Amino acid sequence: MDFRFTPEEEAFRQEVQHFIKQELQLPSGYWGDLETEFDPQNFELTKQVAKKLGEKQWLAMNWPKEYGGLEVSPIKHMIFKEEAAYHQLPGIDMGVGGITWVGPTLLLLGTPEQKNEHLPPLAAGEKWWCTMYSEPGAGSDMANVMCRAVLQGDEYIINGQKVWTSAAHIADWGWLLVKTDPDASKKHHGISLLLVDMKTPGITVRPLLNMAGHHFFNEVFFDDVHVPKRNLIGEENRGWYHTMIAMAFERTMGVMFAAGARRLIEELVKFAKETKVNGQPLGKDPSIRQKLAELAIEVEIARVMSYRIVWQQTKGEIPGYEAPMIKVFASETLQQMTDVGTQIMGLYGQLWLGSKWAPLQGTIADTYMNSVGMLIAAGTSEILRNIIAERGLGLPRSI
Numbered sequence: 467m468d469f470r471f472t473p474e475e476e477a478f479r480q481e482v483q484h485f486i487k488q489e490l491q492l493p494s495g496y497w498g499d500l501e502t503e504f505d506p507q508n509f510e511l512t513k514q515v516a517k518k519l520g521e522k523q524w525l526a527m528n529w530p531k532e533y534g535g536l537e538v539s540p541i542k543h544m545i546f547k548e549e550a551a552y553h554q555l556p557g558i559d560m561g562v563g564g565i566t567w568v569g570p571t572l573l574l575l576g577t578p579e580q581k582n583e584h585l586p587p588l589a590a591g592e593k594w595w596c597t598m599y600s601e602p603g604a605g606s607d608m609a610n611v612m613c614r615a616v617l618q619g620d621e622y623i624i625n626g627q628k629v630w631t632s633a634a635h636i637a638d639w640g641w642l643l644v645k646t647d648p649d650a651s652k653k654h655h656g657i658s659l660l661l662v663d664m665k666t667p668g669i670t671v672r673p674l675l676n677m678a679g680h681h682f683f684n685e686v687f688f689d690d691v692h693v694p695k696r697n698l699i700g701e702e703n704r705g706w707y708h709t710m711i712a713m714a715f716e717r718t719m720g721v722m723f724a725a726g727a728r729r730l731i732e733e734l735v736k737f738a739k740e741t742k743v744n745g746q747p748l749g750k751d752p753s754i755r756q757k758l759a760e761l762a763i764e765v766e767i768a769r770v771m772s773y774r775i776v777w778q779q780t781k782g783e784i785p786g787y788e789a790p791m792i793k794v795f796a797s798e799t800l801q802q803m804t805d806v807g808t809q810i811m812g813l814y815g816q817l818w819l820g821s822k823w824a825p826l827q828g829t830i831a832d833t834y835m836n837s838v839g840m841l842i843a844a845g846t847s848e849i850l851r852n853i854i855a856e857r858g859l860g861l862p863r864s865i
């Protein structure tokens with residue numbers, strides 16, 4: 467088995483690294499993570515980075531040229547995503563889902579008008595998206611959505627509530643799951659997917675602060691919101707199946723978790739080499755060495771697992787249980803890493819972003835808090851293990 471990249475792919479990786487260092491000019495000591503990029507104090511930088519990456523046509527570089535892509539292979543696109551995640555670049559998903567699942571699903575199911583309207587501004591780093599699936603009574607059991615859309619003439623009238631909507635406060639557009647047929651014989655048969663302009667009258671977005679204090683997600687309320695029928699994705703009442711396609715794209719984000727974890731282990735190893743206790747580097751302590759070595763192995767496994775997914779994509783396969791595998795593995799590895807990080811750093815590891823005494827600019831404490839949400843978003847670890855058990859191991863359905 468040959469894991470090497472081609473010389474052209476290696477040259478591209480160098481080009482991305484060079485661009486990040488020379489052109490993006492992130493503040494010194496910058497450390498972004500998935501949940502800080504939409505905080506009011508960070509969003510200007512997030513927009514600037516996305517715009518510059520859009521100008522390079524890297525954000526959606528695997529899309530067709532007519533929609534702002536470069537039609538490159540999934541491997542080259544993965545190299546960009548790996549470098550972006552390793553360097554913790556903000557804005558690379560254009561909100562939550564814009565690049566990773568809204569665009570790819572529109573490419574498969576969108577009308578020519580929908581593709582022309584939405585794909586070029588996404589690829590150019592200009593329009594921001596949020597995804598509105600979850601509701602107070604519909605999380606893991608997503609088919610339970612109650613947010614109602616009633617067709618009147620050539621408009622849907624929407625009433626209901628969404629919750630945990632990441633990036634809704636900065637989004638121009640929303641990817642919305644609604645109930646269109648409450649009388650359908652099976653609950654997942656009466657659901658549809660709509661594109662919603664977030665400035666439409668009747669939409670109220672209320673902030674929810676996460677436990678690290680970041681404004682990442684929101685509640686969204688719909689009160690007689692009028693959405694043109696032309697904004698329906700695919701077929702009415704087939705939204706469940708369309709969403710399953712979008713979720714298959716969503717779970718390929720494990721590539722980025724794996725690259726983010728690689729950066730974190732490198733930072734921890736550097737810390738263990740440079741920090742001395744009683745004149746000895748921390749990394750001489752057997753228990754610390756063992757923990758870091760174990761994590762390094764897991765980071766390497768996550769990297770290889772993520773390459774497998776991209777390799778499947780190059781063959782036109784949809785990674786059914788493999789994408790959940792990497793998402794569970796990489797998000798849990800990331801959490802273990804922040805756990806080990808806080809142990810190694812002792813009380814200093816609890817100091818927050820911005821404290822001058824905080825090791826690694828406080829990123830370990832911040833990532834420690836944010837890592838909990840990563841085990842829940844895009845399917846909880848339990849739900850994903852169920853998918854792996856069923857589709858990967860052929861075990862019977864749990865319920």
Ligand SMILES: Cc1cc2nc3c(=O)[nH]c(=O)nc-3n(C[C@H](O)[C@H](O)[C@H](O)COP(=O)(O)OP(=O)(O)OC[C@H]3O[C@@H](n4cnc5c(N)ncnc54)[C@H](O)[C@@H]3O)c2cc1C
Nearest residue numbers: 597598599600605606630631632839842843844846848849
């Ligand atoms: C950081 C973050 C960002 C998010 N962003 C968005 C977003 O942008 N848009 C959006 O729509 N949603 C978003 N969500 C919501 C997320 O999709 C849901 O939280 C998730 O699907 C779980 O749903 P729930 O919170 O209702 O928990 P529940 O579904 O009520 O689950 C509660 C617990 O029960 C377990 N459980 C449930 N069913 C089963 C089962 N069948 N077998 C075994 N265990 C089970 C779960 O694993 C979990 O531990 C986000 C969540 C987080 C944490």
